[in-house]
Amino acid sequence: MTAVSQMKCACDSCLCIVSPNEQAVQKDGKYYCSDACASGHSNGEGCGHTGCDCN
Structure with a gap:
């Protein structure tokens, strides 16, 4: 069996x-790329990663 080594952030709008x-x-x-994504963007901030406009 092979373990998953990479996956998309669980935030719907995140890339x-x-x-x-x-x-x-x-x-x-679930797995997220940042605390912002994990909190559902409760403060309206994005994840801060270059090229990603999630919110």
């Missing part, structure tokens, strides 16, 4: 790819 075993922020069993 980022995360590695569940490394830098991902885990919340409710």
Whole structure:
């Protein structure tokens, strides 16, 4: 069996790819690229990654 090494951030509007075993922020069993995405952009901020306009 092969483990997943990369996946899309669980935020619907985000374009980022995360590695569940490394830098991902885990919340409710999902993996996000940043605290902003994991919190549902509660303060209206984006993830801050170049080229991504999520909110």
